[in-house]
Amino acid sequence: MRPIQFLPVASAMLVSLAVAASAHGDEDAKPVSPIYGVSLPDGYRRWELIAPALEGEPLDELRAVVGNRIAMEAYRKGNLPFPDGTVLVKLAWKRTPSPEFEPAAVPGAATTVQVMVKNSRRYAATGGWGFGRFIDGRPVDEAQHRTCFACHEARVKGHDFVFTRLAS
Amino acid sequence: MRPIQFLPVASAMLVSLAVAASAHGDEDAKPVSPIYGVSLPDGYRRWELIAPALEGEPLDELRAVVGNRIAMEAYRKGNLPFPDGTVLVKLAWKRTPSPEFEPAAVPGAATTVQVMVKNSRRYAATGGWGFGRFIDGRPVDEAQHRTCFACHEARVKGHDFVFTRLAS
16 A cells, blocks of 8 residues: 555655745746746757748748647647647747858847647637747747737637648 | 677678668669769658758748758767768758748748768768759759769868758
8 A cells, every 4th residue: 555655645745846946936947938838848959840931021030940749740640739738839040141152041140939839728718829939048028928829810720820831 | 609609690691681772772772862872861851950041043942951960969069070970951942922921931842852971981072971962852963963062162161061050
């Protein structure tokens, strides 16, 4: 019986520690977006590429959207809606002329990193998606976050609120 | 002693099988580029992103360069020249206006897939790099492959003949 009794106690301790870490902002606490509480996921820069994109004026950015394993599996199988646990990250850089090849443009300074997290219960009011927009690792303000879902809902509701398609 | 003796025999058998497969073009044989004998590497679509790029007129393409693990380690450490075993792959698609968000352009039809393989002995005459340019999985002609190194040598010799930098 002892192992069975031990597990709930350990779980309760871990939950307490996690809550404490979150509430008290220790060194592991990550900045989260307003409204949604979305953070930059660990290791996203190594995730697989879904597609590049170009954003015209006035932003004039080169972009790349990457996804975690759950996202990539859903994309490859063509599964919609995306399952809970899907995380998409859009990296963006200023479009800069290549100094070495005139017809080309390449990434300049990094601008925003934008995150979508699927959790159909937590984010039921916004199509199951939580949003986060970060500059230099810090979330932008609440007013900007209020614009995310309205645009996604208006334009890509039929693709589970996601603009990016897998480039193959 | 038996395991020690067994290993060279097995290795020799594997080498023989590999040579036979290569020479006789069995079902595993892959199309290779003229001049260089470079093939499309397995699984490159899942490799990490080095950077996106935009290629202007007349090609008008969105591109993404990905790298194998050896490439990514070298990029992250800033190591030049790239070590033998580095493989870089550039994916390219026609730039297409997003039907859902006017200021954006997204990948349309795939065009070329271009490969660079570092092998400083095999490709000693071309800066240590072998080149392959593929359309629909098939290498383009020898004349096109003759242009690869001249351009890379003229423009990016100081970056080990590689245009793309890590977008971070």
